[in-house]
């Protein structure tokens with residue numbers, strides 16, 4: 001796990017060997033201790049070089065060891081021994097030196113790195129802090145401000161005994177740390193690791209090294225066993241696990257061969273089509289962007305070029321403008337490998353496009369739809385080869401948001417899924433393969449979540465109270481601020497399509513009942529008054545002018561709610577944060593269990609990554625299903641049952657059978673749920 005060799009007679013070379021990233025497992029740490037002792041005791045050796053096998057220095061501590069009974073030498077004394085060595089030790093860095101890997105390099109007397117090497121202390125993204133001296137040595141090497149910025153964000157960045165260096169002290173130290181701590185607390189939204197990182201670096205700037213190391217150790221101890229660290233480490237592995245997808249028919253990621261895509265097309269250049277065009281062009285693909293309306297085509301060309309140029313400036317590369325050709329004629333897509341349809345969310349229009357594509361494109365062309373909820377298989381039936389049709393559901397803005405739901409219908413081929421998943425990865429997306437049902441996974445779970453928020457308004461809550469509870473939980477935006485941002489008319493159009501929202505006074509059926517279940521027309525009523533949110537300057541909140549993003553409480557809305565409650569004989573009651581969280585989150589989680597039960601998602605990790613990367617679920621809480629496992633499935637079941645009894649006319653609150661079955665089987669840990677689901681499916 002660490003190989004020792006002698007090069008040019010007097011240099012002891014130590015090579016870390018633990019593929020794929022030379023993580024500092026117990027065996028590697030032992031190997032380093034042994035080979036360092038061997039090099040220092042070898043009289044012929046005048047200097048020592050530490051490097052990593054396979055072009056990577058070291059990806060840090062072995063995260064897979066966390067939470068287990070860790071054995072082997074500790075990192076801190078190991079690194080101290082290197083720093084105290086009486087021969088110069090040099091870290092030769094290629095690829096990545098991250099976390100404990102960089103801390104190992106900081107313990108060396110010199111560091112030499114390949115120009116493309118990435119060095120960083122990403123511990124904070126795992127709910128931890130650099131706990132092998134990183135918070136004490138890095139400030140001594142690059143100064144407090146730069147060290148703070150690096151350690152609290154975990155960003156990659158581009159020494160004799162660094163621990164003996166004095167730590168450069170900015171003159172306005174207290175003001176600096178107060179300012180950074182304020183910024184960190186705001187962006188962390190409840191995450192504890194970034195705050196601890198600031199506290200550790202402050203120790204480096206204000207205390208001698210030994211005390212600083214004690215402070216680092218003390219702070220790490222508070223993080224290492226925290227629920228947030230477990231949640232963040234779960235996300236680290238879950239993000240990689242979703243690429244190992246499977247389908248109910250047994251097709252899998254490792255038995256399905258993707259077809260290379262060299263040329264793609266996007267049909268429809270509205271907001272989503274433009275973002276998708278940018279995302280495709282940035283991967284180096286040739287893209288044909290098609291928009292039948294001449295003016296929209298011109299506007300799109302300008303908008304796409306601007307997005308490409310801004311993105312290229314940020315990344316310091318040339319904009320891929322020449323990768324895109326524009327056309328108002330759909331015939332232009334005749335010889336592409338894959339088409340993504342992104343026209344207006346109307347089934348009639350989409351069907352027409354798919355019929356055209358089926359007759360224009362050459363055989364074997366994959367036909368994908370960016371629909372956010374419509375039936376992918378119904379669109380597939382408009383073509384001669386439904387096996388070539390999948391959904392590629394992007395999230396706005398499509399060139400920024402990392403989530404991509406790849407939606408397979410019952411006839412989608414494994415190769416179509418594999419090709420879309422690989423294309424998503426090439427675009428830098430977290431691609432998740434999901435089954436075809438209304439709303440797929442993300443939007444399907446959003447429905448009960450928003451429904452509960454509306455019901456809470458009817459029962460006495462305000463948009464501010466609901467949003468504050470959800471934002472204190474860690475969401476970047478509560479459900480009503482999010483609704484104002486995306487536009488109330490989006491949901492209104494869907495509800496009208498489902499025959500739920502009726503203009504004006506509902507014909508016959510009571511205003512608050514639809515299809516035999518409780519229904520809140522609040523959103524419809526606001527839309528009928530033209531209150532679509534930010535775009536109209538009024539929605540659940542008010543704005544200085546249309547397009548402004550600063551939400552302000554709206555007295556009109558509060559009196560409207562009072563009038564609505566009076567009209568429907570509803571008596572407002574006090575609603576606390578816990579009820580908001582319980583009803584919104586557990587209704588969402590319950591739908592997640594139904595999705596697992598239906599086989600629409602293969603495992604809880606798929607659902608969690610969809611919510612972390614597509615819906616702002618706070619990463620330090622792991623995702624809805626991980627959160628349910630941390631709260632305790634019995635508690636979730638009890639709360640759902642309680643609210644189901646209180647609201648029997650709300651089917652979404654009825655605990656689903658998979659949740660009952662999991663609790664009945666002793667609430668197994670999340671990584672064992674797939675076994676229970678497999679057994680459930682085998683009995684169906």
Ligand SMILES: C[C@H](O)[C@H](C)C(=O)SCCNC(=O)CCNC(=O)[C@H](O)C(C)(C)COP(=O)([O-])OP(=O)([O-])OC[C@H]1O[C@@H](n2cnc3c(N)ncnc32)[C@H](O)[C@@H]1OP(=O)([O-])[O-]
Nearest residue numbers: 021023059060061062063064098099100122130131132240
């Ligand atoms: C004391 C000290 O202060 C503290 C306490 C710490 O040090 S805490 C630890 C701090 N270190 C990190 O946070 C770095 C995390 N890793 C990465 O950022 C990336 O991995 C990479 C290094 C930039 C390579 O990216 P990649 O795209 O080439 O490959 P990959 O797909 O990501 O990873 C390839 C495979 O390696 C696995 N892997 C990667 N890093 C690992 C690690 N540190 N420990 C264990 N496994 C790891 C990963 O799960 C995947 O496994 P599988 O899915 O194939 O089974």
